Amino acid sequence: MDPMAFTQTHIYTRQAKEKDKYCIQCLERFDRNIYVGTRDSTVQHLTLAQQPQTQTQTQTQARECRARKLGPNGPVAQLRTLPLFNHLLVLWERSVTALNMFSLEPIPALKAIQHTSCMEVSTSSSSSSSSSPQLELITSSSRRKVVRIHAVRVDRWEVLREVSLPQDPVSLAVDGPCVCVATGDRYHLLCDLRAGGSMELFPHGRSRQQGALVVPVGGGEFLLNAPGSLAMFVTSTGTCRRPPMPWAQDALAAAVCLPYVVALRPGGLSVYSLLDRALKQTVALDGARGLVSGPGGVLAFTDRQITGLSLVPLEEQIRALAGCQRPGEALSLLDGVRGHLQPHAYEELRKDISYLAGVDRFNQQAFAEAKELFITGDVDPREIISLYPDMGPCLGDEGFVPRRRETTGQKVTDLQRLQRLQREDAAAYRRYLAFLADYLAVVRAAAVAAGRGGGPAETVDCALLRVYAEQGGGGGVEEEEGSLRSLVASPNACSLHRCVAVLEQYNRYFVLGMLYQSHGNHTEAIKTWVKIADGHTEDSSCPDVYGHIVSTLTTQDTDTVWMFAEWALQKNQEVGVQIFTKHHQDDPNTFRAEEIITLLKNYPHASLLYLEFLINEQRSETESHHTRLALAYVLQILEDEAPAEAGETRRKLQDLLWTSACYDVPAVHEGIRATGLHAERAILLGRSGDHDQALRVLVHEARDPGAARDYCHRAASRGEAAGLRETLLLALLAAYLSSDDLAGEAVEELLLGEDSLRFPAGRAALELLPGSWSVGRVGRFLVGSLRGTLHQRRMVGVQRGLAQAEFLRHKALWTQASQTMVRVHRGQACRACQTELTGSFARTARGDLLHTHCMKTQNHPDTQGRPLCSSQSSETEPAASRAFIDRPARARSARARPAVIGPEGRAVSDDPLTAAGA
Incomplete structure (x- = not known):
């Protein structure tokens, strides 16, 4: 039955009497x-x-x-x-x-x-x-x-x-x-x-x-x-x-009773809504003549009768529409009569009707409209969560009573319908789950922005976690997996005792660990991930669980790190050692290096990587660290079966032996004495100062001419003594000549090779050569050495000649400038500092006059810091009255000549080396 806007009430009837002409007109x-x-x-x-x-x-x-x-x-x-x-x-x-x-x-x-x-x-x-x-x-x-x-x-x-x-x-x-x-x-x-x-x-x-x-x-x-x-x-x-x-x-008459219009027709009354302009109710009333509006209703009259139409209370009308499964009309009526209701009553009705209208659209799968109604109506999200099966645990231990269904009289059929969809139509049910996830995400974002918490927040987060887990439970959908991880990674109100079982049910063990972590239980989180890495539980959502565990341990406290460090090293030494090398620690003393080195004794590769970290990144100068790293390199070289990797490790070892000054040389030498690492032993002998023995090792034991030659160059570049390179090359030559088998190599590699010109072509080299060698055998070496010496001498002569020519050019320029007459006016200023020329001054090739100190500071390019002509005033007379210039020795024999009076009455010297001061 449709709800009524007005109720009909009998007001007055005039009883018929004999000869009574009573008839109501207005x-x-x-x-x-x-x-x-x-x-x-x-x-x-x-x-x-x-x-x-x-x-x-x-x-x-x-x-x-x-x-x-x-x-x-x-x-x-x-x-x-x-x-x-x-x-x-x-x-x-x-x-x-x-x-x-x-x-x-x-x-x-x-x-x-x-x-x-x-x-x-x-x-x-x-x-x-x-x-x-x-x-x-x-x-x-x-x-x-x-x-x-x-x-x-x-x-x-x-x-x-x-x-x-x-x-x-x-x-x-x-x-x-x-x-x-x-x-x-x-x-x-x-x-x-x-x-x-x-x-x-x-x-x-x-x-x-x-x-x-x-x-x-x-x-x-x-x-x-x-x-x-x-x-x-x-x-x-x-x-x-x-x-x-x-x-x-x-229509014969009309009366307005907001929000309705009552129209009088010959057969009765028609009630129209001013909100949607639709016919809402009809009232049968024969013989009606007119209408009068009044407070709360309308009066209609016939010839002898008055009938009242009383407006049903608006709240009652709205709830009646909602009870008749017409929430859209109820919501429209509620918004239209908002000004006629108390604010509190309006808010409560708004929530109730928005809930019912949203559920109506929800049942028709108009999810966008349903979400808008739920949000604008500020509906308690638990009302929506309670519509879904299996969501009971999310509502709390004490349970939740859907108040909206009770107050509106809605039949509880949605839960059964969704249960049937869950069993019979999985695709349709997933669409309902997607709506719930979208709606709860919006509600949660609004609650976080407003800073609200409490019971509804916990229910929302628990329900959202369950929906995400159920959506991706069978196929590992990437979008839901990302949303689930984002939920548990951010601050959340998920209850552990409710959500742990849900995540375990859907094999979300990796997310379970993240949930533990978000609640501060880092140890339990890592234990959960360890079970996945060890294969005790299955979860394919994170392919690199082990890497995630190591990354997490780099941010944990020492107790947690020590608890899982050996497990991580046993899995992979190269990755596991990153727990220590990439640890984000505010206090550098959080982990002591000696403790870590002690732990890594049973993990040689990890120990080597950690020692490299200490020396290369932490710049450790501790002797034991450098010594251990060198010995670790030796051990890895001996155990490594791959030639390429062994070669790279040897390169690192040699660089360490050459560059480091902190390791214990005897200890390292003892560690490689019985090995075939001849180049490394030679470096250690050289670090001890025994270059001759080092070269003998390279020549006689290693049989590596290139390594011996490189040793000479590198040792010479590190040495501070002059001529060390030639000394080492002579020692290398002596090492070769000490063996008859290597004499030929000495000729080819040293005397005739690329280093032959670096040998001193003197007695020291010649005395080393055997007397039995013919001149033809070493002739090329002798000719090359003499040619190089002659070329060097000639180059020195050419350089000396060029220097003399440059000196003569400057001298000629100076002489030419000195022969020019210099005239100094009273009050003439220095070209550089723009102050009056007093005391000692000089003249440049361009003719500019500068103070001598200005010439030095300016470093004038014409004179290259040297004045072409200078003058100094007498200390007893003003500068404007007398000036003289120091002459070269050859010019001092000529005494002062009579001064020439210039046009301005100033003394002008005809001596090319003299300038008269004004």
């Missing part, structure tokens, strides 16, 4: 007072009872009070109350008269307003310049095409203004300062009662007998008839803010 209501105008010129006053409306429709609820006969005949056309003055206005026989609302006695001071066809009272009261209150009465003339605005006071009324119309007014309505008038064929809008101004609207298409409806809606809006069986809503500006509403063409 009706007016104020509070509990009902005024009835009859066809036989009678005004009757009825009073509604105060008791609750428990009577049946046949019982009378109105009591007759007074009645007044206005005249012999003529119907009462309209009744309007003025509660401010206790006046009752009566339109009878085309004139408006005023009666007392309670005694129905005429008011003599208010004379009748003649020739009136209809009237309305303005609901907006105003005050005039006087202290007495006044209201406004709008009347239409029955003789002229005008509408009058009257000012009504307690004892008088007067016409304020008249508004002309193109046709005779038929009906009118007032809403605040606006008046809407229906004329013979169209509507007119008077926008402001005082300022004036009218607007012509659309035609209504109704005859005078049918009557054009003009109904005030409120807020400056009117309900009007429009052609085509439509009702138009026109505002005070002449525009429509609502779409047209379809309704019956034969």
Whole structure:
């Protein structure tokens, strides 16, 4: 059964009497007072009872009070109350008269307003310049095409203004300062009662007998008839803010009771919604003549009967719509009447109806709309979680009662339906799971942003974890796996005793370890991952569990590291040692190197890598570390079967032996004495200073000429003594010549090889050569050595000649500059510092005069820091009066010659080496 917007109540019935012509013509209501105008010129006053409306429709609820006969005949056309003055206005026989609302006695001071066809009272009261209150009465003339605005006071009324119309007014309505008038064929809008101004609207298409409806809606809006069986809503500006509403063409009257419009038809009443403009209810009422709106309902009257339509409380209507599985209409009605409800009641209803509307869309798999309804309605997420099977443990140990289902009366069928889908249609059920995951993720993000926690947060996180685990439980879906890891890796409110079983059920052991880790239980987390790495549990979601364990241990405390270090080293020494080499420790003393080295004794490769870390990255200068690393290299070389890897290790060992100055040479030498590492033993002998023995090892034992030659070069580059390279080469030559078998190699590798020119072509080399060798055998060496010596001597001569030429060029330049006459003016400034030339000064090749100290600081390119000509003032006379220049020795024999007086009266010297100072 559809919910009702109004309930029908019987108000009053006039009992039929003999020769009784009683017929209700119009009706007016104020509070509990009902005024009835009859066809036989009678005004009757009825009073509604105060008791609750428990009577049946046949019982009378109105009591007759007074009645007044206005005249012999003529119907009462309209009744309007003025509660401010206790006046009752009566339109009878085309004139408006005023009666007392309670005694129905005429008011003599208010004379009748003649020739009136209809009237309305303005609901907006105003005050005039006087202290007495006044209201406004709008009347239409029955003789002229005008509408009058009257000012009504307690004892008088007067016409304020008249508004002309193109046709005779038929009906009118007032809403605040606006008046809407229906004329013979169209509507007119008077926008402001005082300022004036009218607007012509659309035609209504109704005859005078049918009557054009003009109904005030409120807020400056009117309900009007429009052609085509439509009702138009026109505002005070002449525009429509609502779409047209379809309704019956034969509507006789209408009344507004927000949010509904009640239309009177010949067969009864029709109730329309102002929100969605749909027909909501019909009421059968034969012979109805008119409607009057009042507080909380509408009064409808027939010839002898009055029926009331009481508005069902809005909350009750909304809940009834929700109970009839029409949550969309309930939500629309709730939003439309928000201003008529208490804020708390609105919020509660909003949550209830949003939940039901969301579940309705949820059942139709319109998941986007359902999520929007759940979120905007601030629905408790536990209400949605409770719809899913297997989610009971997520709701808590004490359980959760779905309050929304109880308050709205919804049948609990969703849970059974999802259980059936889970068994019969896995694909459809996965779509519902995807919706739950999406919805809970949004709720969780909003809660985190708002800083909320508590029970709902724990339930949401537990449910979200279960959904993610169930979504990817069978196929390892990457998206769900990433979301699950993101959930447990971030701060979360997941309960361990609820979520551990879920993750174990779906073989999510790696995520289980992450969950332990997010709750600070790092040891349990690593133990869980160790079981995966050892094969005790299966979880293919993380292919490199071992690497993750090692990476995690690099951030843990010492106790946790020591607990799992040996296990990691046993798995893989190269990766396991990263626990120590890549450990993020704020305190460098967290791990002591000696303890780690002791632990790594049984893991030679890991020990070698850790020692490399200490020396290459930590820059350790501890002797034991360098010694151990060298011996570790030796051990690895001896055990390594791959030639390439052994060669790389030997290169590292040799670099360490050459570059490090911290290892124990005797200890390392003892470690490699019995091995075939001749090059390394030679390096150690060289570090001890025994280069001759080192070269003998390379020549006689290693049989490696290249290594011996490289040894000489590298040892010479490290040595500080001059001529060490030649000494080593001579020692190498002696080593070769000490054996008859190697004499030929000495000739080929040293005397005739690339190092032959580095041998001193002197007695030292020649004395080493056997006397039995012929000149032809060593002739090439001797010729090359002599040629090299001669070339070097000639190059030295060429360099000396070039230097002398450069010296002569500078000397010629200096001489040429010195022969130029220098004239110094009074107040002449130094070119560099721009101060007056005093004391000692010099002249450049360009002719610039500078102080000698400026010349030194400037390092002038023309003189390369050397002045071409200098002068120094006498200490006893001003600089402007005397100056002299030191002459070379060859020029000092010439004594001072007579000075030449220049054009400016200054002394000018004709000596090329003398400059006269001003």
